[in-house]
Amino acid sequence: MSKNSTRGNGNVREAALSILMAVEKNQAYSNLLLHNTIEKHGINPKDRSLLTEITYGTLQHKMTLDYYLKPFLRGKIEDWVKQLLRISLYQLLYLSRVPAHAVVNEAVEIAKRRGHKGISSMVNGVLRSIQRQGVRSLDDIADPIERLAIETSHPLWMIKDWIKEYGFEKTREMAFENNRAPVQTVRVNTFKTTIESVVEKLEEDGLKVERSETVPECLYVTNGQAVRTTAFKEGLITIQDESSMFPAHALKVEPGMRVLDMCAAPGGKSTHIAEKMENKGEIISLDLHEHKVKLIRENAERLGLSIIQAETADGRKAGEQFKTESFDRILVDAPCSGLGVIRRKPDIKYTKTEQDAKSLQKIQLDLLDEAYTLLKPGGILVYSTCTVEPTENREVSSQFMEKHPDMQAVDELSPLFPQKGMIQVLPQDFGSDGFFVAAFEKQ
Numbered sequence: 309m310s311k312n313s314t315r316g317n318g319n320v321r322e323a324a325l326s327i328l329m330a331v332e333k334n335q336a337y338s339n340l341l342l343h344n345t346i347e348k349h350g351i352n353p354k355d356r357s358l359l360t361e362i363t364y365g366t367l368q369h370k371m372t373l374d375y376y377l378k379p380f381l382r383g384k385i386e387d388w389v390k391q392l393l394r395i396s397l398y399q400l401l402y403l404s405r406v407p408a409h410a411v412v413n414e415a416v417e418i419a420k421r422r423g424h425k426g427i428s429s430m431v432n433g434v435l436r437s438i439q440r441q442g443v444r445s446l447d448d449i450a451d452p453i454e455r456l457a458i459e460t461s462h463p464l465w466m467i468k469d470w471i472k473e474y475g476f477e478k479t480r481e482m483a484f485e486n487n488r489a490p491v492q493t494v495r496v497n498t499f500k501t502t503i504e505s506v507v508e509k510l511e512e513d514g515l516k517v518e519r520s521e522t523v524p525e526c527l528y529v530t531n532g533q534a535v536r537t538t539a540f541k542e543g544l545i546t547i548q549d550e551s552s553m554f555p556a557h558a559l560k561v562e563p564g565m566r567v568l569d570m571c572a573a574p575g576g577k578s579t580h581i582a583e584k585m586e587n588k589g590e591i592i593s594l595d596l597h598e599h600k601v602k603l604i605r606e607n608a609e610r611l612g613l614s615i616i617q618a619e620t621a622d623g624r625k626a627g628e629q630f631k632t633e634s635f636d637r638i639l640v641d642a643p644c645s646g647l648g649v650i651r652r653k654p655d656i657k658y659t660k661t662e663q664d665a666k667s668l669q670k671i672q673l674d675l676l677d678e679a680y681t682l683l684k685p686g687g688i689l690v691y692s693t694c695t696v697e698p699t700e701n702r703e704v705s706s707q708f709m710e711k712h713p714d715m716q717a718v719d720e721l722s723p724l725f726p727q728k729g730m731i732q733v734l735p736q737d738f739g740s741d742g743f744f745v746a747a748f749e750k751q
């Protein structure tokens with residue numbers, strides 16, 4: 309794909325097709341593949357936005373598209389042809405800016421290039437029939453739960469699980485919100501600069517910026533790419549979702565403290581904690597994977613933070629390296645099912661299973677048990693995840709407190725969000741990621 313593609317948007321659709329095939333076949337992450345494709349081919353901004361829209365849109369609406377396509381398909385069709393039909397139907401139904409004839413023509417061309425004449429005639433036939441007859445109505449699905457699953461393209465087990473925990477209405481809002489694009493948010497490095505000065509710098513770079521009403525150091529960027537700004541290069545901001553800024557507040561750190569961040573890569577929260585500690589004290593940041601630990605170091609360096617010591621280690625065995633009851637604060641930002649970030653990674657809707665949440669529950673409890681041993685009396689332990697699964701979050705917190713009666717839920721998570729003990733943020737609450745934060749104090 310060239311920087312200045314002259315052959316229309318055919319290459320964009322080819323690229324979307326390849327990404328979607330890799331996501332489905334190899335369970336590759338859509339966001340990483342999209343990023344790599346854009347960087348590798350130096351795709352221009354206009355094509356970049358179309359590629360992102362087609363790839364994410366097709367993934368977001370996969371089950372709805374299949375529901376619409378089913379009456380038009382006969383017999384077994386190859387995976388790539390199915391993806392091509394999904395991509396094309398997505399554009400016909402959801403992208404009014406692409407003319408219908410262009411969508412059909414591109415699809416037929418791709419089918420010819422990748423397959424043979426028979427396949428291209430079939431693709432042509434299906435798309436033209438859909439154009440003539442329209443698609444069937446979702447009203448044909450009598451059961452409201454099943455309808456919600458198909459309409460918003462979420463597996464039925466997931467919708468049922470959420471309804472049990474949050475009720476039908478909140479689940480419905482969450483499922484629709486999961487198909488919307490998130491607003492870009494950045495965190496101001498308050499150790500190095502002020503919020504006002506960053507707002508000014510970002511605006512000088514042509515970005516539109518709004519301040520959050522919940523987290524003072526959080527800014528919403530409603531256009532452009534904050535990662536390409538001078539403020540980013542100078543280490544004055546970090547790209548981070550607003551929900552992910554809650555744990556550092558819940559930790560209630562002070563300069564000079566000794567803090568352990570057990571699952572720290574790529575360092576989004578470790579660096580936030582360091583900024584709040586004014587770069588005074590000590591932060592040990594662990595992660596299981598060496599290549600990810602490198603990212604913690606790089607981020608700390610870019611932000612001018614020197615108190616972070618990043619190490620490769622299994623948090624569940626941290627007691628082998630550190631003394632019992634030696635940390636003032638511990639963060640367990642645990643590996644989780646990630647179902648709060650479906651807006652950013654729509655593919656996880658289809659790859660996660662009910663069993664995943666169960667096995668993650670065990671890992672999270674093991675990490676928390678180790679953290680308990682390392683926490684000083686009077687210290688605070690924060691447990692957070694970017695999921696909305698009750699098997700993790702709520703169940704993990706109750707099991708942990710049952711096992712350790714001297715760990716008490718704090719009276720107020722933070723002056724910014726005064727809930728007692730824990731908060732479950734749903735994506736529709738503030739427009740931020742679905743997220744869970746619990747804070748416990750050791751008696």
Ligand SMILES: C[S@@+](CC[C@H](N)C(=O)[O-])C[C@H]1O[C@@H](n2cnc3c(N)ncnc32)[C@H](O)[C@@H]1O
Binds near residue numbers: 595596597644
């Ligand atoms: C939710 S991510 C952490 C995000 C990070 N706190 C941040 O804000 O940038 C969870 C991390 O836990 C790490 N991890 C998984 N199991 C672990 C373990 N047993 N010990 C330490 N880290 C682990 C993963 O490699 C992953 O980077």
